[in-house]
Amino acid sequence: ETGVTQTPRHLVMGMTNKKSLKCEQHLGHNAMYWYKQSAKKPLELMFVYSLEERVENNSVPSRFSPECPNSSHLFLHLHTLQPEDSALYLCASSQARGAGGPLGDTQYFGPGTRLTVL
């Protein structure tokens, strides 16, 4: 257990559906991240929240909408996705972002949500 949980673990949705992925961290961290992993590709950073403020958005399509209501919870709202959005979505948290030294950058990951878009 890394202290980061994600629900659901698996999700199948149609292109017209709206769904949400949830992430919760129990580590007292201040930064949270969404990553996308497609087959055989590196983890691709999507969004970063630091102290509940979005500090990075890596040109992610607007059909992905993140929300961070507090420092322990992070959501990814999904709307009118495409089949190419099928992937593993990982959430992570860290003690600090850009501060706290290299150890503060260590990210603790959840197990991911396997998303299939039909």
Add this chain to the structure above:
Amino acid sequence: ILNVEQSPQSLHVQEGDSTNFTCSFPSSNFYALHWYRWETAKSPEALFVMTLNGDEKKKGRISATLNTKEGYSYLYIKGSQPEDSATYLCAFRDDYKLSFGAGTTVTVRA
């Protein structure tokens, strides 16, 4: 987009054998190099954070070295065991973010 390369993409090792694999990263704007182990259906798990040229880290039978001047890190597994089967990710930290490699998947055969 930073180029973080890991090789080989996959390897098979006989139980008891030792192995190693490489992470290559840009040699400029270096801040830290992270290694993670990712077992199937589990969360990636942090192994090492390395910051100084010449750093060596060890955790049990797994160790890593760092060369920031030439931009590479090696991860070694000594006396591989089936429980070492996993994908090993490296991540390069520059001024402000982590960039991950695609990983080396290690399969240890009993």
